[in-house]
Amino acid sequence: MGSIEEKTYDAIVIGAGFSGLYLLHELRKAGFSAKIIEAGDGPGGIWNWNRYPGARVDTEVPQYAYSDPATWSTWQWKQRFPDRDELATYFEHVVDVWDLRSDIRWDTRVTSAHWDESQSQWKIEVNDDQYDVYKCKFFCPCTGFAAKSYTPPFPGFDTFKGKIYHSGHWPVGGVNFAGERVCIIGTGATGVQAIQEIGRIAKHLTVVQRTPNTALPMRNDPIDGQRNQYFKDNLPEWKKKQTTTYAGFTYDFRPGKIMDLPLEKRRELYEELFTTGGLHFWLGTYGDVLADKVANEEAYQFWREKTLKRIKNPHKARKLAPEKQLDPFGTKRISLEQNYFEILDQDNVDIVYTRETPIQEFVAEGFKTEDGEVHEFDVLVLATGFDFVTGGLTQIDIRGVNNQSVKDKFANGVYTNLGMTIRGFPNMFFMYGPQAPTAFATGPVSAEAQGAWIVNCIKYITENNYKSINVTEAAEKEWRDHVNEGAEQGLFKEAHSWYFGDNIPGKPREALNYMAGMPLYKQKCQESVDAGYKGFVLV
Ligand code: NA7
Numbered sequence: 001m002g003s004i005e006e007k008t009y010d011a012i013v014i015g016a017g018f019s020g021l022y023l024l025h026e027l028r029k030a031g032f033s034a035k036i037i038e039a040g041d042g043p044g045g046i047w048n049w050n051r052y053p054g055a056r057v058d059t060e061v062p063q064y065a066y067s068d069p070a071t072w073s074t075w076q077w078k079q080r081f082p083d084r085d086e087l088a089t090y091f092e093h094v095v096d097v098w099d100l101r102s103d104i105r106w107d108t109r110v111t112s113a114h115w116d117e118s119q120s121q122w123k124i125e126v127n128d129d130q131y132d133v134y135k136c137k138f139f140c141p142c143t144g145f146a147a148k149s150y151t152p153p154f155p156g157f158d159t160f161k162g163k164i165y166h167s168g169h170w171p172v173g174g175v176n177f178a179g180e181r182v183c184i185i186g187t188g189a190t191g192v193q194a195i196q197e198i199g200r201i202a203k204h205l206t207v208v209q210r211t212p213n214t215a216l217p218m219r220n221d222p223i224d225g226q227r228n229q230y231f232k233d234n235l236p237e238w239k240k241k242q243t244t245t246y247a248g249f250t251y252d253f254r255p256g257k258i259m260d261l262p263l264e265k266r267r268e269l270y271e272e273l274f275t276t277g278g279l280h281f282w283l284g285t286y287g288d289v290l291a292d293k294v295a296n297e298e299a300y301q302f303w304r305e306k307t308l309k310r311i312k313n314p315h316k317a318r319k320l321a322p323e324k325q326l327d328p329f330g331t332k333r334i335s336l337e338q339n340y341f342e343i344l345d346q347d348n349v350d351i352v353y354t355r356e357t358p359i360q361e362f363v364a365e366g367f368k369t370e371d372g373e374v375h376e377f378d379v380l381v382l383a384t385g386f387d388f389v390t391g392g393l394t395q396i397d398i399r400g401v402n403n404q405s406v407k408d409k410f411a412n413g414v415y416t417n418l419g420m421t422i423r424g425f426p427n428m429f430f431m432y433g434p435q436a437p438t439a440f441a442t443g444p445v446s447a448e449a450q451g452a453w454i455v456n457c458i459k460y461i462t463e464n465n466y467k468s469i470n471v472t473e474a475a476e477k478e479w480r481d482h483v484n485e486g487a488e489q490g491l492f493k494e495a496h497s498w499y500f501g502d503n504i505p506g507k508p509r510e511a512l513n514y515m516a517g518m519p520l521y522k523q524k525c526q527e528s529v530d531a532g533y534k535g536f537v538l539v
Pocket of ligand 1 (some may be wrong): 146152167185186187188189190191208209210211333354383384385386498503
């Protein structure tokens with residue numbers, strides 16, 4: 001162990017994803033000293049970790065990118081929905097353009113962050129060999145919404161003798177599945193992508209499905225030089241538009257109600273949105289599809305009609321596209337697929353539908369289902385998701401006033417102000433976390449909105465010689481009520497989904513995201529500033 005070195009910065013940021021990189025760039029532009037501490041070996045956050053086969057973003061470019069012309073004027077996209085490697089290269093490019101590298105420390109995990117009331121500063125400890133300690137006035141965890149992976153507690157799990165990989169921490173060199181007997185548990189966005197790739201090359205693939213995925217066609221396309229030029233010609237306007245829409249896309253929900261249109265027009269629109277691909281059938285339709293049961297059912301039946309045409313095996317068709325939907329269409333995170341249903345229809349793929357045949361226990365060679373059948377495989381891939389939205393914060397030992405931890409603070413429910421600050425954690429600003437638009441807004445747009453607000457707040461504190469900022473009790477209650485009100489709109493709360501923490505046993509059921517849309521979110525954040533940081537105590 002080397003000597004303990006103390007390093008003092010104005011701000012310490014955790015994580016080099018969309019949020020962290022933007023924040024570092026803006027802090028430095030404003031004249032603050034800042035450092036990112038990043039557990040991974042490169043930038044991109046989730047896109048650095050997402051190395052499982054088939055990992056690909058489901059928001060199209062150039063929407064899924066920063067708005068700063070310096071970052072896009074010198075960049076060429078290759079695919080409408082870039083894969084993990086293309087995104088990793090994009091983030092390297094951004095780090096170079098903004099010249100951030102010297103202020104990022106890689107391969108280093110923050111183990112604790114404690115508020116020192118007497119000094120009005122944060123003390124940050126990391127897991128490196130030197131046991132370095134960082135001190136800073138402002139502490140900014142930008143850990144993302146999917147930082148803590150989740151493995152369900154399957155009975156007998158430890159008895160399985162094969163190899164196990166979780167999508168969230170994949171080996172850097174990759175895994176060769178060719179000719180292997182593989183099992184994938186989980187059919188969320190990750191499961192869909194991994195199944196498409198692994199099903200193609202595995203000798204046999206067992207897919208464990210708990211809920212059928214109403215995945216929409218991605219329709220990925222290569223992007224040539226001419227199209228890249230077209231992007232550049234339009235980007236100033238598109239980036240402005242993205243700051244005005246519900247989810248930070250260039251398109252939005254249509255005004256009015258779909259059920260006011262005649263059937264023929266509705267079918268035409270479904271067809272058009274389906275053909276456009278991506279998330280358009282979900283977020284580019286009329287709002288009543290996600291709010292009115294009749295409209296919702298019609299959208300589902302359209303999806304089902306299209307999907308059934310692609311599945312020949314009637315037993316699989318019944319499992320993958322049941323007549324009666326389990327959760328209202330689009331109220332769980334929509335995934336995008338390329339050839340998911342064709343791969344599942346192959347003879348080398350079996351589907352274990354756990355609502356019909358639950359897993360009883362794991363055994364040495366695989367698992368046994370309650371009908372007595374043993375499903376054998378050599379490699380297990382867990383695509384079972386994450387302790388979404390809150391897990392990134394609660395897994396770090398973050399302690400504020402009176403030594404209270406964020407984990408304890410959130411034990412019976414999430415309380416924040418503006419989805420960026422927590423009462424009892426002075427001078428701490430988190431991004432892309434709880435009670436913010438997070439899962440309902442695309443990463444770069446959210447990063448730019450929150451990053452700008454945070455840097456302005458830090459400037460205000462500094463220029464006015466305040467020691468600290470903290471949230472009032474009334475503000476955290478008011479924000480929670482406002483977030484919950486937004487979550488009452490539409491059919492979302494009827495679904496069993498990670499949007500409400502349902503995927504983690506014992507997690508309180510509550511709205512983890514701000515669901516009233518980016519424009520209202522930004523308005524609320526600005527209102528607080530205009531009223532002299534209403535909802536905060538400045539010391
Ligand atoms: P998700 O979307 O949480 O998917 C996890 C999947 O794992 C989902 O299909 C779950 O079924 C399934 N799951 C979880 N626990 C079990 C058990 N015990 N048994 C069987 N199946 C289980 O995570 P992803 O990694 O796919 O997606 C992450 C996000 O990245 C995604 O939402 C996008 O924003 C991009 P369930 O549906 O809960 O019944």
